[in-house]
Amino acid sequence: MQQRDYGIPGTPIFDGAMAAKGYALNRMCYSFNAAENREAFRRDEEAYCRSYGLSGEQRAAVASRNVLQLIAAGGNIYYLAKFAGILGLDVQDIGAQQTGMTKEAFKARLVEAGR
16 A cells, blocks of 8 residues: 655645555554563563564664654554653654654743744
């Protein structure tokens, strides 16, 4: 299945093609609902990723801790939130990554937008 061009530059759309591409990654992230799986990931991240059949692109995105790369690799933000939680990332960390800002600059932007 080929990715469609939805005419929104720089915005990956989670459609059928992305769901198929990201199935293994999202399945792995869903597994983090169980504490023993989160611990297994922390013990041996590479082995855990291989056990779910992640592609090289997906394993590199996991290692980079970059949410945008994870989305481009087929990650669904709802499942990626479970992964982000393991890493201690919060919504502001993710927003900062998405905007290319530091977390502090992103927080200041939020405060300013709220005025």
